[in-house]
Amino acid sequence: MSGRYTEHDHEHYERPRRHTRPRTKERPSYEDAVDGVVVTVDRGRYTLLVDDATVMAMKARPLGRKGVVVGDRVRAVGDTSGADGSLARIVEVAERRTVLRRTADDDDPVERVIVSNADQLVVVTALADPEPRPRLIDRALVAAYDAGMQPLLCLTKSDLADPETLLSTYRSLGVPWVVTRKGGDLDALRERLHGRTSVLLGHSGVGKSTLVNALVPAADRQVGVVNAVTGRGRHTSTSAFMLALPDGAGWIVDTPGIRSFGLAHVRPGQLIGAFPDLDELTGECSRGCTHGAGEPECGLDLAVASGAADPDRVESFRRLLAARSEPAY
Numbered sequence: 001m002s003g004r005y006t007e008h009d010h011e012h013y014e015r016p017r018r019h020t021r022p023r024t025k026e027r028p029s030y031e032d033a034v035d036g037v038v039v040t041v042d043r044g045r046y047t048l049l050v051d052d053a054t055v056m057a058m059k060a061r062p063l064g065r066k067g068v069v070v071g072d073r074v075r076a077v078g079d080t081s082g083a084d085g086s087l088a089r090i091v092e093v094a095e096r097r098t099v100l101r102r103t104a105d106d107d108d109p110v111e112r113v114i115v116s117n118a119d120q121l122v123v124v125t126a127l128a129d130p131e132p133r134p135r136l137i138d139r140a141l142v143a144a145y146d147a148g149m150q151p152l153l154c155l156t157k158s159d160l161a162d163p164e165t166l167l168s169t170y171r172s173l174g175v176p177w178v179v180t181r182k183g184g185d186l187d188a189l190r191e192r193l194h195g196r197t198s199v200l201l202g203h204s205g206v207g208k209s210t211l212v213n214a215l216v217p218a219a220d221r222q223v224g225v226v227n228a229v230t231g232r233g234r235h236t237s238t239s240a241f242m243l244a245l246p247d248g249a250g251w252i253v254d255t256p257g258i259r260s261f262g263l264a265h266v267r268p269g270q271l272i273g274a275f276p277d278l279d280e281l282t283g284e285c286s287r288g289c290t291h292g293a294g295e296p297e298c299g300l301d302l303a304v305a306s307g308a309a310d311p312d313r314v315e316s317f318r319r320l321l322a323a324r325s326e327p328a329y
């Protein structure tokens with residue numbers, strides 16, 4: 001959302017426009033378009049932030065069936081004032097740096113992009129009440145690695161249980177973690193969020209709203225602006241919702257309706273790419289080796305046998321691989 005295009009446009013406003021080449025239907029020129037970022041989507045209406053203004057927009061026809069999702073950097077034309085009742089048109093979607101996808105469930109081959117351009121997936125899990133569900137954590141990690149996003153374990157309700165048991169499961173994978181509790185110090189989490197766009201994912205009751213409200217004191221106000229227009233809120237919508245952290249410290253994306261991931265789109269052979277140290281050991285694997293347990297002559301087994309690989313790490317990697325094809329519940 002830099003001022004790049006805006007400055008360019010000012011130049012054009014100050015001079016008489018020269019139409020040396022006729023504009024054609026095929027190549028529309030959007031010189032008066034403004035930059036925005038999609039903060040939420042509701043029933044075909046997109047809420048954009050354009051500078052500090054909240055602007056409602058729809059997709060312009062040239063975009064066709066191309067999806068527009070939360071996190072997309074877009075250019076919009078038309079009424080981009082953000083005034084009550086105004087509606088802008090999204091004419092361009094910038095190339096996405098990352099895409100977090102899910103399939104509705106594991107048998108559904110249709111994949112949906114949930115959020116684009118996010119750097120980090122924060123898996124919010126209560127240490128108790130509700131009990132942690134390691135299989136769901138594993139599945140979220142697979143989704144993060146597949147999306148090219150950094151995972152972060154955020155273990156809440158540390159007043160209720162000790163984090164060590166859960167942490168020991170993830171240590172050998174090297175997943176970064178923070179521990180929080182209501183009313184406690186959030187500095188470690190803030191540090192992890194700083195300067196990034198982080199998607200928060202967690203089951204009902206884990207304390208995600210408590211966290212969001214502590215991190216973004218103005219969350220309800222940011223949501224309220226959109227509410228007024230769409231008549232819906234963050235908690236009743238299934239769409240992700242992007243919120244600015246105070247002082248430009250980054251962005252968080254709350255995902256109220258998204259609690260699990262169908263992972264049918266994740267190709268098993270790709271997951272190892274997220275673990276370069278293990279990937280290096282698979283050069284001699286047969287074509288099509290998924291590096292899972294029971295693969296004949298997998299390089300990972302040879303590496304464990306020769307002491308070149310940490311058996312715990314290999315086992316944890318294989319647990320994730322298996323989680324990909326386990327049922328979500």
Ligand SMILES: Nc1nc2c(ncn2[C@@H]2O[C@H](COP(=O)(O)OP(=O)(O)OP(=O)(O)O)[C@@H](O)[C@H]2O)c(=O)[nH]1
Pocket residue numbers: 156157158159160180181182183202203204205206207208209210211
């Ligand atoms: N003991 C304890 N309770 C907490 C903590 N954080 C949140 N809670 C409580 O857990 C319950 C659920 O918290 P929420 O923040 O609403 O959880 P959520 O994950 O947003 O759940 P949904 O709103 O259902 O999506 C509330 O009663 C909170 O007060 C904590 O650190 N310790």
Ligand SMILES: [Zn+2]
Pocket residue numbers: 282285286289290291292295297298299300
């Ligand atoms: Zn292999």
